[in-house]
Amino acid sequence: SMDSWDQAPAAGVIEELTTADLARLSPPAAPAPDAPITSGGTESNLVALLLARERAAGGPLRVVTGANAHHSVHRAAWMLGLPAPTVVACSKGRIDPAALDRALTGLAGSPLLVVATAGTTDEGRIDPLPETARIAERHTAQLHVDAAYGGPLLFSERLAPQLAGLEHAATVTFDLHKLGWQPVAAGVLAVADAAMLAPLSLRADYLNADDDTEAGLPDLLGRSIRTTRRPDALKMAVTFRALGRRGLAELVEHCVRTAEEFGRAVDAHPRLRLRPGGIGISTVLFRPVVADAVSDEAGDAVVAAVRRILLAEGRAVLGRAVAEDGHGRSRLWLKATLLHPDAATADLLPLLDLVTAAADRALREASAAEDTEVPETERLSP
Incomplete structure (x- = not known):
């Protein structure tokens, strides 16, 4: 079980090395990326909205997403007590940049999170990420990209350009259960800076006592919203080692x-x-x-x-x-x-x-x- 280091030291090392490689898959803006393991795309999107909510200041976080977004984005907003997401029209299955700009303008003054999609459920479409990122930055909005389906395009030098703009996201959802061929659970949430995970920190003396952490034992409890969890990074590591x-x-x-x-x-x-x-x-x-x-x-x-x-x-x-x-x-x-x-x-x-x-x-x-x-x-x- 991955809820404390003493229960899973070898698995802890494997997870640390595997998530470090996954974090480097998409070069983020910050120098200290991280990529904790989740149960799948739904949990990754939930944690992404949770972290965005904790970073928001000056009012409740407003989530803006396309009509093509995965249902888990709406469920996450509901579970976190956020206002219902503002849904932006799509054109040819992709978020409409002009409609996104208008929606963000109408919400001016509120903390904002734009959720784009790289690989929609119905059509496999990739939102125009570079333009979406520019619009989000112009409105000082955070950006999350749900790349549960499309993320593994980054493995390929030929296909990776389809995800240009992903590097501007604060958080990115991957799910290697799809184009990574892993049995569930195989979710990943890449974050631009490991410091963004601080809101997940929780102290339970029998799992991550202060003196143990100060002595150098890794704190696994603060890497997930779950306590007991399987060493899911192991199967990913085996696949990566076998195939490269x-x-x-x-x-x-x-x-x-x-x-x-x-x-x-x-x-x-x-x-x-x-x-x-x-x-x-x-x-x-x-x-x-x-x-x-x-x-x-x-x-x-x-x-x-x-x-x-x-x-x-x-x-x-x-x-x-x-x-x-x-x-x-x-x-x-x-x-x-x-x-x-x-x-x-x-x-x-x-x-x-x-x-x-x-x-x-x-x-x-x-x-x-x-x-x-x-x-x-x-x-x-x-």
């Missing part, structure tokens, strides 16, 4: 490349439509063309039925997402998020025929249901 940064980069690049190839296959298929704007990191949104031949409501019902048919028959597990269709309308899309480092494009192509066959079936069943429904004017009154 280059090895991890190759796996990330493979997933991104496979998603791009799968997206092109969808786009070339005569009976499927790729969501306008292309893929996001390794997330592909698409829907059968027949769903566009009926009303919006009926079309979305067909997409939802396709997912349930494939799931119930044990043929495929697809996600779902609501996103714009390129014409200003929100539609339901099937979602394939490519995270398996061994999956090849050829392994995924049979999915296209499964989707079109399920769409035909869903449309037939919907039409049959309409034909057998008794018109309201012919129904007997009770």
Whole structure:
């Protein structure tokens, strides 16, 4: 258990070395970065808002985030007793800088925290981080970036430029449960300066007595909002030692490349439509063309039925997402998020025929249901 040094000295050393490497992954503005381990992206976002709240002065912290933000940002604000986050409109799945600027102007005088996203849940989009950082600085707002999904792009020299601007954040959420292939829990909260973690400090004599700390025993209790916790850094350390940064980069690049190839296959298929704007990191949104031949409501019902048919028959597990269709309308899309480092494009192509066959079936069943429904004017009154 990682609640005191004497219970986990070897694990404590491994965590210290591992988090030091993770902290250096994204060069922050301060010279003393740190990256404590969390249970996942939700806890990382919670702790990030907690630390921002403790740094705020002159009134309650106001959180400003995009409509694309992870639900945990809103939950964290509620749990911490903060005002509900101000939600900023998005354009093509990314936070709109002009709308962000207006929102911050309207909250002038309050301590502010901007939460941007690098790898949204629905579309895999990355907010315009450089511009977001400039706007936040102009309004003297703190900046937190939720990079739970997109953070591992930093392993790759080729893909890391997509996260330009991340270095301006005070805190960054990572979750190696995704593009790091770690079993849960595998969250990380990178902070620009280890001193920012001071609000987590707590004294319990049986865990971190003053004299023990003064004698040089590390204080593990002040590195988490949890007390008892597993040595989750161990599995990360094993992976890093086994693969190295280059090895991890190759796996990330493979997933991104496979998603791009799968997206092109969808786009070339005569009976499927790729969501306008292309893929996001390794997330592909698409829907059968027949769903566009009926009303919006009926079309979305067909997409939802396709997912349930494939799931119930044990043929495929697809996600779902609501996103714009390129014409200003929100539609339901099937979602394939490519995270398996061994999956090849050829392994995924049979999915296209499964989707079109399920769409035909869903449309037939919907039409049959309409034909057998008794018109309201012919129904007997009770």
